[in-house]
Amino acid sequence: MECKNRADVVIIGAGIVGASTAYNLAKLGVKDVVILDRGTLCGGSTGSCGAGIRAQWGSEMNCRLAIAAIDIFEQLDDELGLPVGLNQGGYLLVAYSEEEFETLKTAMALQNKLGIKSKVVSLEEAREICPALDASDAVGFTFHARDGHADPFLTTFAYVEAAKRLGVSFYRKTECIGIKVEGDRVRGVSTTKGEIDADIVINCSGAYSHVVAKMAGVDIPNWGERHEIMITEPVAPGVCPPMLMSFSGNYYIQQRPHGSIICGMSPDGHEQSFDTSSSWRFAAEMSKKLVRLLPSVKGVRVVRLWAGLYDMTPDGSPIIGETDVKNFYHSTGYSGHGFMLGPVTGRILAQSITGAKPDIDFSTLDYRRFEQGELIVEHSIT
Ligand SMILES: Cc1cc2nc3c(=O)[nH]c(=O)nc-3n(C[C@H](O)[C@H](O)[C@H](O)COP(=O)(O)OP(=O)(O)OC[C@H]3O[C@@H](n4cnc5c(N)ncnc54)[C@H](O)[C@@H]3O)c2cc1C
Numbered sequence: 001m002e003c004k005n006r007a008d009v010v011i012i013g014a015g016i017v018g019a020s021t022a023y024n025l026a027k028l029g030v031k032d033v034v035i036l037d038r039g040t041l042c043g044g045s046t047g048s049c050g051a052g053i054r055a056q057w058g059s060e061m062n063c064r065l066a067i068a069a070i071d072i073f074e075q076l077d078d079e080l081g082l083p084v085g086l087n088q089g090g091y092l093l094v095a096y097s098e099e100e101f102e103t104l105k106t107a108m109a110l111q112n113k114l115g116i117k118s119k120v121v122s123l124e125e126a127r128e129i130c131p132a133l134d135a136s137d138a139v140g141f142t143f144h145a146r147d148g149h150a151d152p153f154l155t156t157f158a159y160v161e162a163a164k165r166l167g168v169s170f171y172r173k174t175e176c177i178g179i180k181v182e183g184d185r186v187r188g189v190s191t192t193k194g195e196i197d198a199d200i201v202i203n204c205s206g207a208y209s210h211v212v213a214k215m216a217g218v219d220i221p222n223w224g225e226r227h228e229i230m231i232t233e234p235v236a237p238g239v240c241p242p243m244l245m246s247f248s249g250n251y252y253i254q255q256r257p258h259g260s261i262i263c264g265m266s267p268d269g270h271e272q273s274f275d276t277s278s279s280w281r282f283a284a285e286m287s288k289k290l291v292r293l294l295p296s297v298k299g300v301r302v303v304r305l306w307a308g309l310y311d312m313t314p315d316g317s318p319i320i321g322e323t324d325v326k327n328f329y330h331s332t333g334y335s336g337h338g339f340m341l342g343p344v345t346g347r348i349l350a351q352s353i354t355g356a357k358p359d360i361d362f363s364t365l366d367y368r369r370f371e372q373g374e375l376i377v378e379h380s381i382t
Helices: 016-027 060-074 076-080 098-113 123-129 152-165 206-214 280-293 338-353
Strands: 006-012 033-036 091-095 119-121 140-144 169-171 176-182 185-191 194-203 223-232 243-246 251-255 261-265 302-312 319-322 328-332
Touching (some): 006 185, 016 152, 016 338, 033 194, 060 338, 091 098, 098 119, 152 169, 152 338, 251 280, 261 280, 328 338
Parallel strands (some): 006 033
Antiparallel strands (some): 185 194, 243 251, 251 261, 319 328
16 A cells, blocks of 8 residues: 555554554544554554453552553443453452462552452452362452453454544554654654654554664663463363463463463563564473463363563553654553553543543653653562
């Protein structure tokens, strides 16, 4: 497709964040939005993710964003006119020490204060929520019933289709190779398909966003981190309806609606990397955890392994807002939870850009917080 050479807004990156931002800008009346990707829709982390959605966070900012995102997800099929595959089986968080349980309960108190109805559940209740669970070594559990997961492909596709209906142009196989800056403001982008002049440019390029930011002379301290994940053949429904997750146990496990179990864990050492290869070591370790937690699935076959990139920041919270280059914005650094936050951050960034009051004040997510030592530390990450 021939690219236009002028737009009001160019968005770099067609993952969930770029797609939601494009849709929300168009919905708020911005006429000429272009979203471009060097690959295609969901070709980055969004297409590799576990797609969990939870409001059980440890920082006030993430709690506020996540519960607003759940409100959006719950009516997203109607809003976008296509199904997004939302499934609300809850998140069951598992603590393996008194200290960890206390941390979960402190986070729960914050969540409850912000209107999130998470609660402590007993081992017996945990087994009712997750019938195949063997967690006799656990010390405690918290649960939030409105948590769950959606389909990352369906969700992003639905956003882009709705955006296109509102006039947004989507260019795939179009790599941003330069950002045009004149004086103190952005003027557009150079791409492998030509130049596009634009008043506003938004960097939604995920784990590569620090590379894209640098094209405008802006430094952001985020990095890619490889995370592996796998999926099994389908097993009987109802084995693990919630997302089962533990920070110290280092796992997340959930059953998809068609019966397959999808599960992942964090890598040793948390190295900075753009590597997305899979390893036998992960497959072996993850399989052991899976069978220990859900003994009835012993013998199930793993049908696919893959890896994707977390777009990490030093405090585990996203970077959203305008940069020192006027009209050049970031919406990046989602640190492993951008799928669930994309719907709300796309909305509030679009509100801010169009001069409306954002539903949630996100000014503290400015990238200058790292220099100023005003971090928004989020520990509740697997
Ligand atoms: C294994 C795994 C499990 C995860 N589980 C969850 C989960 O359960 N819940 C959750 O909320 N999140 C999860 N995440 C995190 C989530 O995937 C990301 O936070 C989210 O997808 C980020 O979306 P994005 O749109 O910012 O980035 P991406 O989806 O990576 O999109 C960025 C796009 O930018 C494009 N791009 C890059 N450079 C350029 C360029 N120069 N020019 C043009 N295009 C460019 C890329 O091709 C890519 O398509 C997980 C991630 C992984 C890897």
